[in-house]
Amino acid sequence: MNPDEVIEKLNTEKIDVAEFSIQCGLSDRTLGNRLAEFDYKQDENGVWYYSGDSEERNVEIDITRKGRVSKPQKKKVRNKKTTEQADVITRQDVDLFTAIMQMPMSESVTRAYKTDKKIDAKFKQIASETKLQINLLHSLALFEFVEKYEPIIAKLKGQSSSEENG
Numbered sequence: 001m002n003p004d005e006v007i008e009k010l011n012t013e014k015i016d017v018a019e020f021s022i023q024c025g026l027s028d029r030t031l032g033n034r035l036a037e038f039d040y041k042q043d044e045n046g047v048w049y050y051s052g053d054s055e056e057r058n059v060e061i062d063i064t065r066k067g068r069v070s071k072p073q074k075k076k077v078r079n080k081k082t083t084e085q086a087d088v089i090t091r092q093d094v095d096l097f098t099a100i101m102q103m104p105m106s107e108s109v110t111r112a113y114k115t116d117k118k119i120d121a122k123f124k125q126i127a128s129e130t131k132l133q134i135n136l137l138h139s140l141a142l143f144e145f146v147e148k149y150e151p152i153i154a155k156l157k158g159q160s161s162s163e164e165n166g
Helices: 003-013 017-023 030-037 083-092 096-102 117-130 134-165
Strands: 040-042 048-050
Touching: 003 017, 003 030, 003 048, 017 030, 030 040, 096 134, 117 134
Parallel strands: none
Antiparallel strands: 040 048
């Protein structure tokens, strides 16, 4: 359940947040802590409401699931000229760990590639700084390459075959 669904249930059914947290299979304080992290508060009558910035409101995350749940951090943009430019940077600036978690995974294969020494050193440095396995970084790089260039190659193939037929 997303935060809005949780507070709707808490407010309409008048359930205690600790009790509902336990019903969800979490500890008694987990759901209350998550609601607070996502900028939800309870007024003096016990009614839950959203108190944060409407632009940062996140209703897509399931806060009742087991495991770590945290509010996505908005990247700060230096020297932003307009809000529009800042939004473009924020949308394109995906967290490395999130990108790896969203990357489709299947059976692994072993390949031997030759690559530029400087690029390899940068990969190793990133792997060391992030404590990520270098094979995950390679897989992510290859995945992003395929995602970016596969449609372009398909268009080129389509254009060349239509020129041959036309």
